[in-house]
Structures are given as C-alpha cells and as structure tokens.
Amino acid sequence: MALSSYPPPHGRRRVKLFALALGLLLMLLALAPLGWLFGTARGQAVWEQANSRSPNELIRYTERRLQGHPRLERWLLPPLHALRARVEPEPPPGPLPDLGKGQRPEAFPPPAGLSSRLVADTPQAIREALLNATPGTQIVVAPGLYPFDATLRLGHDGRSDAPIALRAERPGTVWFSFTQMDGIRVDRPHWVFENLDIRGACARHGDCEHAFHVIGRGAQVGIRNNRITDFNAHIKVNGQHGRWPDGGELAWNTLSNTGPRDTAQPVVMLDLVGADRWQVHDNHVVNFVKRHGNRVAYGLFAKGASEGIRIERNLLVCTPGGISQPGERIGISVGGGGTDPGVCRDRTCQAYEHRDGLAANNVIAHCNDAGVDVNRGLDVRVVHNTLINTAGITVRAGSRAELDGNLVDGRVWRRDGSQVEQRGTTPLAQWLDPAAAAFLQWRWQRTPTDGPLAAGLSTDFHGQSRAGHYAPGALLP
Incomplete structure (x- = not known):
C-alpha cells in the first residue's frame, strides 16, 4: 500500500x-x-x-x-x-518492521562466570537440570521442540560471580510449548534465560498465564533474547513472604500474541508489582488485546509501590490491526490504580504506585488509549519518546511527572491535581511525515538543532550519541 x-x-x-x-x-x-x-x-x-x-x-x-x-x-x-x-486511523496492512528490537538472530554470548556445561535434550532432562544445576552451570538445550504441562522449577541459587543459565546456543533452534499456568517459576537469584522460543499452547487462554513468573527471592534475573508468544502476562514479577525480586533485566525479547486474549485475567506483557530497579530495554512488544472483563490491556506496567524502573529503547505496537476493536490498549503504564494493598511492597500503595521511574527513547504506536500513562506515580520522567497514532500522554491521580522532549501525535492530558513539569513536547507532524510514521518509516521534515541533553540521557533509540544534536522524540534524523 x-x-x-x-x-x-x-x-x-x-x-x-x-x-x-x-x-x-x-x-x-x-x-x-x-x-x-x-x-x-x-x-x-x-x-x-x-x-x-x-x-x-x-x-x-x-x-x-x-x-x-x-x-x-x-x-x-x-x-x-x-x-x-x-x-484512530487503522494501522497500515502487512507486518510492521521491528526497527532492530526484540529477539535477534545472533546468540548473545554466555554470561560471565559460567564454568561448567550441561546439555539437556529431553523435557525430563531439562526439568532435572533446572533442579540440580549449581552456581556457574550453563544448561544448554539441544535443538528441538519440548512440550511441558507442569511448572518448571529451580533448585539452587546462582551467585553474582557465578550465575546459572538456561540457554539455546542459537535463537530459533529451541522451542518450549507450555500448557501450564506458570511456565518457569523463578524464585532463586542470579539466573539467566537466553535465546529461547516459548509459546503458550493452552486450549483456554485463561490457562496460560505466564511464561516467566519471577517471584520472591528471584532477584537479579536476566531474561534476554527470547521470543515469547501467547500468554496473558508474559512476564509476571511480584513479591513473596516479604522478599522482592529486585534488579532484573528484560532485554531484546519479542513479546507478542497471535490474536486477542480470550480472558478476563490481566493482559499485560510485563506485569511488575513491587519490585525495584528493573531494566527493561530494547524489547519488541506487540499485539495485546483483552476480550473480557474490563478489556484494558497494557504493554509494560510497573506498580505496587515499586521504584526505579528504567524502560528504554523499546518498540511497542499495541495493535498492528483493528485499533478500534473493543477495549483499551495502553503502551507503557508507570504506576497504576487499585492494586490490592496486600501485594504492595509497602502493604498500602497509598503514597504512590511507582516512584523514580524512567520511560525514555521508546517508540509507541497504534494504541487507542495513552501511549504513556503515569497513574499515581511520583517523580516519574517521560523523556524523548515518539508516540504514533496514540491518545498521547496521560498524567493522573495526583501524579508528579517530568516530561521532556517527547514527540507526540496526541497531547498531554493532566487531571486529578497532578503536577507536570513539561519541556519540549512537540507535535509529531512538525518533525515527521505522519503517513510514513504509521508504517514505522521516517521522513524527516526538519534537521536536528543545537540543544541541551536531557539529564542522564546521552543516546537515542538506536544508541546514537545525542551530543551536539537536539531533536524531540526517540530517534535522531
């Protein structure tokens, strides 16, 4: 077209x-x-x-x-x-480019600190390896398709200098098929999961909740370069018994669904509750639609009195087709409303749902609600994001947010007494051809100018240096 x-x-x-x-x-x-x-x-x-x-x-x-x-x-x-x-213009037909985000065809190098290697080539061998692996073990899964119908569990802690890794040597060679509620339960620290293809295969969508459930003691987890498809909440993160899985990394993953989720359960590609200091970067998050219940679906969500999330350089496409189908789709939500106090980190969530979060250098497209929503968030920074065919940026429920250098096709909506410090919010059409941007293609209307760098933000969506170049949005021309 x-x-x-x-x-x-x-x-x-x-x-x-x-x-x-x-x-x-x-x-x-x-x-x-x-x-x-x-x-x-x-x-x-x-x-x-x-x-x-x-x-x-x-x-x-x-x-x-x-x-x-x-x-x-x-x-x-x-x-x-x-x-x-x-x-709400309908997104263009055909697949949209991934802009170099999500799972890459090249394998990530193994994490540092691995000293032994174990090859697993059957579902039972994988189960046993996860239970028996000790710090420094690299579990290499042989190429093949591996069906599972019960949660995979971990047996030992890794260490910061000797993690435990479950990996495929090359992306696109190892497929896990899950028909259980929780795919992999991560309740031990310093584990890494890389280069896997994980698919929910439940006949009823309500039976495939999470590919990864990171819980309690599962701190410092690394989930990198995986393709994860057809779950309600692909990555679920929450506390347990007063312990919190802090310091996780979700990077270079493709999180997607092949169609709307036929469920009233939460549909959130990353559902983070109460955990601190997560890094969420360079992921491709696409196609999240909830058919039942409140029909509200989210791409990346941090709430539950959590702190310090960094959401950077991700590509989110809420709906590649059918943007106006029933329900609401929100790209990034920092904070939230109505979290059960019993699952909040401070047991109340009264002061805030998220504090000191950052959403920067993200491209967010084709959402029939906000591209970025700050809801009961404090000291949240929304910096240099590009929003295409969304309702813009919403700051609500008494939030306090700083908006700097965003390129939006909607506007900023402030309500409920929220405080917004705003600089450089610019209409999309001033810098990009909106028709091309709908295809995630860039036809620039202007060239960069001299301007100040946003604090703590030296590069753009592709990692290019911003020094000496100012343009609003996630990308430099």
Whole structure:
C-alpha cells in the first residue's frame, strides 16, 4: 500500500455532514444544562473533567452511554464511528518492521562466570537440570521442540560471580510449548534465560498465564533474547513472604500474541508489582488485546509501590490491526490504580504506585488509549519518546511527572491535581511525515538543532550519541 494512501480518505461530504450533525446535536444537548452549571463549582468540575480526557476516551464513553437506546444508536453511531476513524486511523496492512528490537538472530554470548556445561535434550532432562544445576552451570538445550504441562522449577541459587543459565546456543533452534499456568517459576537469584522460543499452547487462554513468573527471592534475573508468544502476562514479577525480586533485566525479547486474549485475567506483557530497579530495554512488544472483563490491556506496567524502573529503547505496537476493536490498549503504564494493598511492597500503595521511574527513547504506536500513562506515580520522567497514532500522554491521580522532549501525535492530558513539569513536547507532524510514521518509516521534515541533553540521557533509540544534536522524540534524523 502506498504511503500516500494512508490514512484512507475520510473527507467525503457525507462523513463531514454526519460529524457536523453529531457535533451540533451534542452541543444542543449540552448547552442547556451547561448554561446553568457553568457558573457553579460543579459545572466547572464537569468542564475540567471533560477537557482532561482524550477524544478516544470520550468516544468510548459516548458509545457506552448510547447502549440500550436503539433509536439513538441508529442515528448517532454512524457519525460517531466516522469520527473515530479520524481519531484512530487503522494501522497500515502487512507486518510492521521491528526497527532492530526484540529477539535477534545472533546468540548473545554466555554470561560471565559460567564454568561448567550441561546439555539437556529431553523435557525430563531439562526439568532435572533446572533442579540440580549449581552456581556457574550453563544448561544448554539441544535443538528441538519440548512440550511441558507442569511448572518448571529451580533448585539452587546462582551467585553474582557465578550465575546459572538456561540457554539455546542459537535463537530459533529451541522451542518450549507450555500448557501450564506458570511456565518457569523463578524464585532463586542470579539466573539467566537466553535465546529461547516459548509459546503458550493452552486450549483456554485463561490457562496460560505466564511464561516467566519471577517471584520472591528471584532477584537479579536476566531474561534476554527470547521470543515469547501467547500468554496473558508474559512476564509476571511480584513479591513473596516479604522478599522482592529486585534488579532484573528484560532485554531484546519479542513479546507478542497471535490474536486477542480470550480472558478476563490481566493482559499485560510485563506485569511488575513491587519490585525495584528493573531494566527493561530494547524489547519488541506487540499485539495485546483483552476480550473480557474490563478489556484494558497494557504493554509494560510497573506498580505496587515499586521504584526505579528504567524502560528504554523499546518498540511497542499495541495493535498492528483493528485499533478500534473493543477495549483499551495502553503502551507503557508507570504506576497504576487499585492494586490490592496486600501485594504492595509497602502493604498500602497509598503514597504512590511507582516512584523514580524512567520511560525514555521508546517508540509507541497504534494504541487507542495513552501511549504513556503515569497513574499515581511520583517523580516519574517521560523523556524523548515518539508516540504514533496514540491518545498521547496521560498524567493522573495526583501524579508528579517530568516530561521532556517527547514527540507526540496526541497531547498531554493532566487531571486529578497532578503536577507536570513539561519541556519540549512537540507535535509529531512538525518533525515527521505522519503517513510514513504509521508504517514505522521516517521522513524527516526538519534537521536536528543545537540543544541541551536531557539529564542522564546521552543516546537515542538506536544508541546514537545525542551530543551536539537536539531533536524531540526517540530517534535522531
């Protein structure tokens, strides 16, 4: 499909008339009560609430209000859907490029500190190796397909100078097929998992929850260069018995689903609760849709009174097709609402859901809700991200955030008394051709200028130095 044909034309006379009719009708319906309310405190609060929500959110709200009123639905849904098609353009057909993120065809070199090698070539041999491996052991899985129907468990701790690794020698040669709720339970420190292809194969989506469940004592885990497909929450991280799996690394993984998840369980590609100082970088996160329950799905999520996450240089595509299908998709959420106090690190989550987090140099595309959402987060930095066909950046629920150098096609939505320090938020079209950007291709409208570097951020999405070059967004021209 030619770039010039995206997005498809919506300027036909009938669509314009429908949109105009909808706007006039809604205005007439609103004017009478607003005329009375506007001079009151309640009226001002209503106006502030409406003005702090994205068009995407207001369209979904209007749809819900119309349900059960067939006559109104018959007249108002067609123009509402026409308006949505303009607000949420359908992603272009065909696969989008991975921009060099996610699992790479080249194997990562083995971690330092490995002193012995054990080859496993059957499911039972893999189980036994995970239980018996001692610090410094490299478990090398022979090429093949390995089905499992019960959780894989670890038997011993690794050490910082002698981790334990489960690896394939080359990506694309080892496949694990899981039909259990938890794939691998990581409750021991200093383990590394690399170069694997892991797929959920449950007949019922609710039965394939996690590929990795990192829990309690599972600190300093490394999950690198894997392809993980068809789970509800591919990577789940949480505490146990007062212990927290801090300091993990999730890097160069492809996290995806082949279709919507037919479940009411949380659909979150990384669901981190209460753990501190995780590094989440260079991953490709794509296609997360939740069909039941609240229908809200997330790409990368940190909450539960956690601290210090660094989410950098990731590519997230919420929906490569069907952007306006039922439900809501959010790219990155720092903080959260409604976490059960019993699973919060401080046992309350009252002060914050996440503190001192960073989301930087990420490319986030085709989400029908916020590309980045800061919800009950404190001292969160959102820096040099590029948001394409999303509802923009939301800062809410009393959060405190710093926004610097982001390139967005929506806008920043602040509400609930949140504090935002904002510099250099720039409309996408000022620097990039939006039609090409929808394909994750870059046609630059401007060249970099001299400008200050954001504190602690010296490179861009591809690792290029930003020294002497200023451009908003994740990438340098």
